[in-house]
Amino acid sequence: MSQNNYVKKVAIVGAAGTVGTYIVEELLKTGKHEITAVTRKDSQAVIPAGLKVAKVDYEDESTLVSALQGQEVLIITMHIRAPQGTQEKLIRAAAAANVPYVLPNEWSPDMADEAMSTDIILGHAEIATRKLIEELGKSSWIGMITSFWYEYSLGTGPETFGMDWKKRTWTFFDDGETKINVITWAQTGRAVAKLLSLPIQPEVEGGPSLSGYKNKFVYVSSYLLSQKDMFAVVCRVTGTKASDWTIAYEDSTKRFQDARALVLGGDQTAFVKFLYSRLFFKDGSGNFEDRRGLDNDVLGLPKEDLDASTKAAIDRAEKGLKYH
Structure with missing residues (x-):
């Protein structure tokens, strides 16, 4: 060597x-x-x-x-x-x-x-x-x-994965079952x-x-999750129940198009919603694990603890932490 x-x-x-x-x-x-x-x-x-x-x-x-x-x-x-x-x-x-x-x-x-x-x-x-x-x-x-970075995205607000932790609301895009890759x-x-x-x-x-x-x-990836997968683990690690949440549904394409119009009109505050909603389209573009395969095994990356990662996201939401 x-x-x-x-x-x-x-x-x-x-x-x-x-x-x-x-x-x-x-x-x-x-x-x-x-x-x-x-x-x-x-x-x-x-x-x-x-x-x-x-x-x-x-x-x-x-x-x-x-x-x-x-x-x-x-x-x-x-x-x-x-x-x-x-x-x-x-x-x-x-x-x-x-x-x-x-x-x-x-x-x-x-x-x-x-x-x-x-x-x-x-x-x-x-x-x-x-x-x-x-x-x-x-x-x-x-x-x-x-x-997307999981801890940041889940904990940052409803513009990303649809969760507003403090208000206990969650907006699912389409049926909430579209899986995307995320990473810590x-x-x-x-x-x-x-x-x-x-x-x-x-x-x-x-x-x-x-x-x-x-x-x-x-x-590379940490988890392949749908919004409903995320919701289930959030409920598990926080001890909340579905009945504690206000649930809404929104068409992912409309969400994307509405946000896109705002971004192109100069409203950059809509960019996060614009970006994230596109990955939840039913075309599978957010799921590169199935389409491309992962290099995790070649690189020797470990399996991670989804509950621990989700707790970290909830902690960020509680503290109002932002990306820097």
Whole structure:
């Protein structure tokens, strides 16, 4: 087993963000990587211990290239509303610095489904990002398909999975039986760490490798659930009964179209409802486990405790915690 067959130097954008902290935590646990947090020169974010820090100016490409020199992997995690062009600047700098692998800011539903990805608008930008990486010809992209983060989504309000915990109301889309893949933040972190722990080239014929995922998607998940599955587990872990809840039903297509009209009209507060309702269409676009298969076993990801994850979501709802 050659140490030269494994990546060591990893740069991450968004190391102090919600999902970034989980990725960093899991990478550090492996003890295999030198991790550099790429952050704005004026950022006040508290970078986790054990990381190097590279301060950059996104208006000065040379600072980005310098930060990425010698890095073998660039992981990009940033808010969907980060300044336009930020990711493109990172991609171009990674190419200039000859970074072999880039994990773009995907962390998303199945972006290989062009109809769905176009419907939710995000697809255009993500396709352009992957195309740019390929055209520059210096890096390969690896797209992490995770779908929605379960703790955040369930606990954030009725715009996502239909649950309003404090009001004890739940809106089921269509019949509430459409299953979609979801993931926990911890499983996302583990997936990245396991992926980057693979040998760069297969060590046995047909064996798993990082290079085997060049310009491909990695499909990882924690649970495959319908809204009614979620409702059942919420009742179980909170001791509530169906009679304690006010239940409503809404057509998923109408919900999506109404929210889409608001978003296109400039009302960005409707974006979450717009995004989530599309994944519950009866076309199965939210269920990539059945359509694509999962890489969980290849990466050695554990089975998780659905009750514990649901309790974490309820705790977030109680405290009114938000994504950051």
